[in-house]
């Protein structure tokens with residue numbers, strides 16, 4: 001089972017890489033064939049096996065011999081490991097499904113937001129639907145309603161922060177994707193832990209933001225990856241963060 005989860009995770013990671021890089025360009029993810037980024041040569045099935053193809057080909061395209069970026073290998077291996085860790089922690093359970101949704105969303109947003117500064121709508125919608133179904137099946141209607149209200153509450157909170165930010169900085173302070181993402185965050189971990197995720201994400205983003213500012217003179221950064229990673233960490237260490245919450249409130 002452990003091995004199976006690692007393999008499934010690696011395949012999903014590879015799939016998210018495709019979605020995250022192609023969907024923002026309006027390319028078809030299902031029927032469009034995978035191509036080499038440099039020479040556009042259509043890849044054969046044996047060139048699409050996560051991790052293994054990369055290693056066999058020595059990290060190069062078989063056709064043009066251009067190097068394939070290491071980030072592909074990194075995403076596939078991390079995805080495999082994260083799926084495996086989820087299985088070890090949760091076993092086959094409803095909690096595992098929500099964990100896998102958050103991990104998947106993290107990987108997708110890391111790919112699309114760092115590359116194009118875009119958070120796609122469709123993964124957010126699909127994630128929301130899966131989380132809502134799991135909440136209903138696992139905890140019932142009452143809990144589902146509380147989760148939805150939490151999601152809407154966090155969405156609204158982020159929207160108000162954006163309005164204030166826009167006024168203060170006289171420019172767009174937060175992207176629409178970050179605000180929509182907050183619905184999924186509230187839905188999965190609740191409103192109060194969601195607020196902690198917003199603050200936690202800022203701290204996670206700080207070193208990157210400072211580096212961007214000093215090294216590249218950029219004052220824009222993708223906030224989505226930090227938001228969703230913070231949320232996933234909070235979900236994973238739920239009890240520790242609930243204790244923190246009790247301490248503060």
Ligand SMILES: [Zn+2]
Pocket residue numbers: 036037038039040041061062063064065066
């Ligand atoms: Zn090539």
